[in-house]
Amino acid sequence: MKPNIRRERGVAVIQPVGAVTIGVGDVALRQAVHEVFETGDRGIVIDLSAVTTMDSSGLGELVAGYAKAADRGVRLLLADAPRRVTEVLEMTRLLDTFEIYGTVSGAVDSFA
């Protein structure tokens, strides 16, 4: 399913929905991040609230997006991760790699 993309105070908020796993949602997330890069937003927040499961492929898309954003001087943040998404981030020691906020509004506020 294609992620929802919205703008809040000049920040792009990408909301993947459902599974972000190999062949299901991973490529759509990559495309959404690339789409946002083209629009030149000052920041990107990935709203994880509607993600039901994420595998290594989904994690790989988050990491790739984070690295590409950093190359462009853009901050890419994660927000509102459900317990099971937080668990896979923790298992793979990615909690310290990303800036993670409890809420989307908190993440957007951090750009102020």
Added chain:
Amino acid sequence: MPPGPMLRLSTASRLDQVGSVLAAMDAALEGAGAHDDCRFRVGLALGEAVANAIIHGSRYEAALPVDVELNVAGGRAEVRVSDRGEGFDAGAVPDPRAPENQLKPHGRGLLLMREVVDDVDVSRRRGRCSVTIRTHLGPTRHDEGAQP
């Protein structure tokens, strides 16, 4: 005679088949009375194992089958995923947690499998590479973690 597997299926080596394998496994585990956490753990590990079998074992050759089998006994589930590939040395897979690998998009599948279930075993015999996943049927315990 011992009872046979609770589930045995064979799928073409196509990534669009992973979802149907996971759905069949989830239904079988539900039928076995597995806790929701167990179904989540097995689903995550099985998805990684089947994807690895298709990508690295079958090298996307759709005609090569990937076989999946579930056995449940003594409050534990054992899931075996087999492909016709060359197999791999699990000990030689780079640690994605190492600083130099942290921003690489690939290489976290085996780690996730090891973290999420009790035991992951990789073997090769009779022309097949098999990954065996073992976990208990109950809720996830806080002391569960990576194998050494």
